[in-house]
Amino acid sequence: MTDHADVLIVGGGVIGLTTAYFLAQEGVRVTLIDKGDFGREASWAGAGIIPPGDSRRAIAPIDHLRSLSSEMYPDLSRRLREQTGIDNGYHVCGGLDLVEPGEAFPIEEWRAEGIAFREVMGDALRAVEPGLSPALARAYHLPGMAQVRTPRHVKALLAACEAQGVQLYPHRAATGFVRTGRRIDAVQTEQGPLLAGRFLVTAGAWTDGLVQQVGCRLGVRPVRGQIALLQTDDARQRLILLKGKRYLVPRGDGLVLVGATEEDVGFDARPTASAIAGLLAFAAELVPSLAGAALERCWAGLRPGSPDGLPFLGAVPNCPNLYVAAGHFRAGIQLSPASGRAMTDLLIGREPVVSLKAFRLDRPPAPPIRTAFRS
Ligand SMILES: Cc1cc2nc3c(=O)[nH]c(=O)nc-3n(C[C@H](O)[C@H](O)[C@H](O)COP(=O)(O)OP(=O)(O)OC[C@H]3O[C@@H](n4cnc5c(N)ncnc54)[C@H](O)[C@@H]3O)c2cc1C
Numbered sequence: 001m002t003d004h005a006d007v008l009i010v011g012g013g014v015i016g017l018t019t020a021y022f023l024a025q026e027g028v029r030v031t032l033i034d035k036g037d038f039g040r041e042a043s044w045a046g047a048g049i050i051p052p053g054d055s056r057r058a059i060a061p062i063d064h065l066r067s068l069s070s071e072m073y074p075d076l077s078r079r080l081r082e083q084t085g086i087d088n089g090y091h092v093c094g095g096l097d098l099v100e101p102g103e104a105f106p107i108e109e110w111r112a113e114g115i116a117f118r119e120v121m122g123d124a125l126r127a128v129e130p131g132l133s134p135a136l137a138r139a140y141h142l143p144g145m146a147q148v149r150t151p152r153h154v155k156a157l158l159a160a161c162e163a164q165g166v167q168l169y170p171h172r173a174a175t176g177f178v179r180t181g182r183r184i185d186a187v188q189t190e191q192g193p194l195l196a197g198r199f200l201v202t203a204g205a206w207t208d209g210l211v212q213q214v215g216c217r218l219g220v221r222p223v224r225g226q227i228a229l230l231q232t233d234d235a236r237q238r239l240i241l242l243k244g245k246r247y248l249v250p251r252g253d254g255l256v257l258v259g260a261t262e263e264d265v266g267f268d269a270r271p272t273a274s275a276i277a278g279l280l281a282f283a284a285e286l287v288p289s290l291a292g293a294a295l296e297r298c299w300a301g302l303r304p305g306s307p308d309g310l311p312f313l314g315a316v317p318n319c320p321n322l323y324v325a326a327g328h329f330r331a332g333i334q335l336s337p338a339s340g341r342a343m344t345d346l347l348i349g350r351e352p353v354v355s356l357k358a359f360r361l362d363r364p365p366a367p368p369i370r371t372a373f374r375s
Contacts, residue, residue: 004031004194004195004196004197005029005030005031005167005194005195005196005197006023006028006029006030006196006197006198007023007028007029007030007031007196007197007198007199007200007347008030008031008032008033008187008194008195008196008198008199008200009030009031009032009033009199009200009201009202010033010174010187010199010200010201010202010203010210011033011034011201011202011203011204011206011207011326012032012033012034012038012039012158012168012170012202013038013039013041013042013043013154013202013204013332014039014043014046014150014153014154014157014332014333014336015043015202015204015325015326015328015332015336015339015340016032016034016200016202016203016325017032017038017039017043017154017157017158017161018157018336018337018339018340019200019202019325019339019340019343019344019347020032020161020166021157021160021161021164021166021340022340022341022343022344023344023347023348024161024164024165024166025164026344026348028344028347028348029165029167030161030166030167031166031167031168031169031194031196032161032166032167032168032169033169033170033172033173033174033187033189033194034169034170034171034172035171035172035173035174035206036170036171037170037171038154038158038168038170039151039154039155039157039158041204041205041269041301041302042204042205042225042301042302042303042304042332043150043154043204043301043332043333044150044151044154044301045150045225045227045299045300045301046150046301046332046333047147047150047227047247047249047257047259047260047333048089048147048148048149048150048153048249048333049095049145049146049147049240049242049247049249049333049334050069050070050073050090050145050146050147050148050333050334051066051070051095051142051144051145051146051334051372051373052067052070052092052115052116052142052144052145052146053066053067053068053069053070053071053113053115053372054067054071054113054114054115055067055068055071055354057112057113057114058113058372059109059112059113060109060371060372061310061354061355061357061358061359062310062358062371063109063113063371063372063373064338064354064355065311065335065338065339065342065354065359066331066334066335066338066371066372066373067113067372068337068338068341068353068354069334069335069336069337069338069339070144070146070334072337072338072341073090073146073148073337074090076337077090077148077153079160080153080156080157080160081156083156083159083160083163084156084159084160084163086152086155086156086159087152087156088148088149088152088153088156089147089148089149089152089153089251090146090147090148090153091146091147091252092143092144092145092146093145093146093147093238093239093240093250093252094141094142094143094144094145094238094239094240095141095142095145095239095240095241095242096120096125096128096129096132096139096140096141096142096239096240096241096242097139097140097142097242097243098136098138098139098241098242098243098286099137099138099139099140100243100244103244105140106371106372106373107140109371109372110142110372113372115142115144115372116142116143116144117140117141117142117143118140118141119138119139119140119141120138120139120140120141121137121138122137122138125137125138125139128141128239129237129238129239129241130236131234131236131237131287131288131289131290132241132286132287133285133286133287133288135285136286141239145239145240147240147249148333149251150333153333169194172189172190172191172194173189173190174187174188174189174201174203174210175188175189175190176188176210176213177199177210177213177214177322178193179214182318182319182320183319183320183321184199184214184319184321184322187199197321198321198322198323198347199321199322199323200322200323200324200325200343200347201322201323201324201325201326202324202325202326203326204220204302204304204326204332205220205221205222205223205267205302205303205304205305207220207304207312207324207326207327208220208221211316211322211324214316214318214319214322215318216316216317216319216324216361218306218307218312218324218326218327218361219306219307220304220305220306220312220326220327221264221304221305222265222266222267222302222303222304222305223262223263223264223302223303223304223305223329224261224262224263224264224265224268224269224300224301224302224303225259225260225261225262225263225300225301225302225303225330226259226260226261226263226271226272226275226276226279226298226299226300227257227258227259227260227279227298227299227300227301228257228258228259228276228279228280228283228295228297228298229255229256229257229258229295229296229297229298230255230256230257230258230280230283230290230293230294230295230296231254231255231256231293231294231296232254232255232256232289232290232292232293232294233254234254234289235250235252235253235254237250237256237287238250238252241286241287243282243286245260245262246258246259246260246279246282247259247260248283248286248287248290255296256283256287256290256293258279258280258282258283258290259279260279261275261278261279261300262330263275267302269300269301269302270300271298271299271300276298279298280295303328303329303330303332304326304327304328304329304332305327305329306326306327306329307365308365308366308367309329310327310358310359310366311325311326311327311328311329311331311332311335311339311359312324312325312326312327312359312360312361313325313339313342313343313346313356313359313360314346314356314359314360314361315346315360315361316361317361317362323343323346323347324361325339325340325343338353338354341353342354342356
């Protein structure tokens, strides 16, 4: 028996942490490294919206990944709480998807998957969510929509990984690979090489910088998302409110998240005055009383965008022991349980719990497809 890890994972965001967690449960010896503290990049910044789903009826591959993840969240959250004492705040709160004029909703996909929804119009909207602006006329109520407190979720995953014996090395940036022919022997870090049998890159928006060194170009790029956190005395709002790509997420204790922008600005993760002003105006447009809320704080994160909006989950072509799980863009929190489970299956030589064909690294660029949820 060697003293190095079976699997070395580069990047401890929600994708790397979840995969490490499931691998350790299979008895795999895992080392997880991060260039900074674990879970402090996109995964910490995320709003934590978890759409509902039924994996037996989902049609598109991405809907399989989303619906299976959605089904896994309650049990995963319970196990993490039992193992670590950390409550990640997962709960089904429901959501209202507000209809903009001319906007088409994936109603057929919801029906096909058996997702509960109903159309709500006019004053009935205010009965469902009393604080809503009278200017809002139409929405779809999705009672199965859920949320998780992302900083707590990554904290729970980290504690569970530690409890399960995962070797954790924060502040250890991977700078490249040591190779013999096509095989990877080690990940190079500033503190020296780290050997392992197999290697998984879950470096979020930074993934291309690493895998390009072995000739793999995925096109994963940073897409900045900004969020503002409001504190209000009115804790009545219960439902997640979605309008286009922006949303309000009530945390239940008077805190309301307002998100999010989508900006191509490279690796700059600073919030900006104009974007936050836009988000605050959006919040008051949906719920007028939020104009008087206190601005608690604001932040930004770098989502790992991919050219076709789908994640990359699979082996690196021509590198028999190197894998990638990255590019989850706006949906990494919601897709993380099934992504971590499927990558675990792949790494231990088991049939993945969901087909990963649509997510392979050498897929041709895919045209946009209709899915049950825009993310
Ligand atoms: C404002 C905002 C709101 C969002 N809301 C939602 C939401 O409601 N629901 C949802 O599902 N998703 C949401 N997302 C998207 C979600 O947060 C991301 O898809 C997800 O966090 C990506 O996880 P990741 O582990 O791939 O990346 P990250 O969390 O970025 O983790 C990558 C890790 O790799 C490390 N790393 C990078 N390079 C190296 C290196 N060379 N060596 C070692 N470590 C390295 C980084 O330090 C980082 O910790 C949101 C994102 C943002 C920004």
